[in-house]
Amino acid sequence: MFGLITLAIGTALLPLPGGGAVRRLRRGAAGPERGLGGRATRHATGAFVLLGPAVAGLVGGWALGVSSVVVLLGWWARRGASRRIARTLDVTRDWCASLGRLVADLRSGAHPEAAVRRAAADSGSEVSALLDRVAATVHLGGDVERQLARPGATGLSSDVPARLGRAWSLATTHGLPLALVLDAVRCDVAHRLRFADNVRARMAGPRATGTLLAGLPLLALGLGEAVGAGPVAVLLGTSAGGALLVAGSLLVTTGSWWIHHLTTRTIR
Structure with a gap:
């Protein structure tokens, strides 16, 4: 259950804007970013990307592990694109x-x-x-x-x-x-x-809509568990449910990436 909730939260956070503005504010307040801190952040991110799917697979089974890989790959692609756009600006x-x-x-x-x-x-x-x-x-x-x-x-x-x-x-x-x-x-x-x-300012609305749509699966899971339908047991305990979990993660991740692509293509 915990692993599935983590996956859903990660999928919902996938279309959120990147941290370029935050990094610029930090650089303006504290000076240039130090190389050691930047390397430590990259190492921590790499460890999370490598270990996250493995832990999710051990906790929730193969479907949760594969879905975690899909979500993390989508997040990594969007993170890289956001960093390149921030650098360009x-x-x-x-x-x-x-x-x-x-x-x-x-x-x-x-x-x-x-x-x-x-x-x-x-x-x-x-x-x-x-x-x-x-x-x-x-x-x-x-x-x-x-x-x-x-x-x-x-x-x-x-x-x-x-x-x-x-x-x-x-x-x-x-x-x-x-x-x-x-x-x-x-x-x-x-x-x-x-x-x-x-x-970028005009595209804030579509990005917010994408964030809302990506969070709907999490809401659906919560409502299903609240009424006793047991969607978590179906997704993690059956082969058909695992296939649906992987397919849903792939669709949501692809949609989030496509929204990001459409709302940033003019400044690439």
Whole structure:
């Protein structure tokens, strides 16, 4: 009984939003996340994923074990997708802020190399590495556009380096104000970021509906036990009930993953 309730609760929690916002708040309040803590969290999660189905199988039989594997795989896939989306949004916000600082320094009369280095110093690791490459290329008189070309990348912020390189090349080739051209890139990145945030907010309703629907099996189990129908004994004690438990877990997990996919596809 306990194992089945745990499985139902895990299935109900499957479509809940990821913890990206919580992690960002924690980083803002306590500084960067430590590597040791991150490794410990990953190890604990891996142990839970490996041992959870085994414990469920020992407690409730093969059907509960297989269903636990299905639910945990679905949860793992959604967790990874949520982390990638949170990372994409964080990098996009970092690009927007870095371009804003770069444009402000250029408009104040700073040399392009010095402006890029100051923007890189205040940026995250990914953006800072690319801006350092830009500063080094400018210092050596190289081709910024070729240095920032990133073919094959996908995602909300993936084409920002290439757009930055094209804008830089356009300004230097045709004698346009560099600050003006880069500000146009910044405005476009900010617009796409606002659009992504707006879409996420509008998709809160469908996500909540998916959470409610995924929790209905748990409610049904509770009502069945309350009226004496004994659904738990059927699901765990018979071959047909075990097959239904596995099939139901697979359907609920697939539906939760599909809802997550539909509500986040515009910002992948």
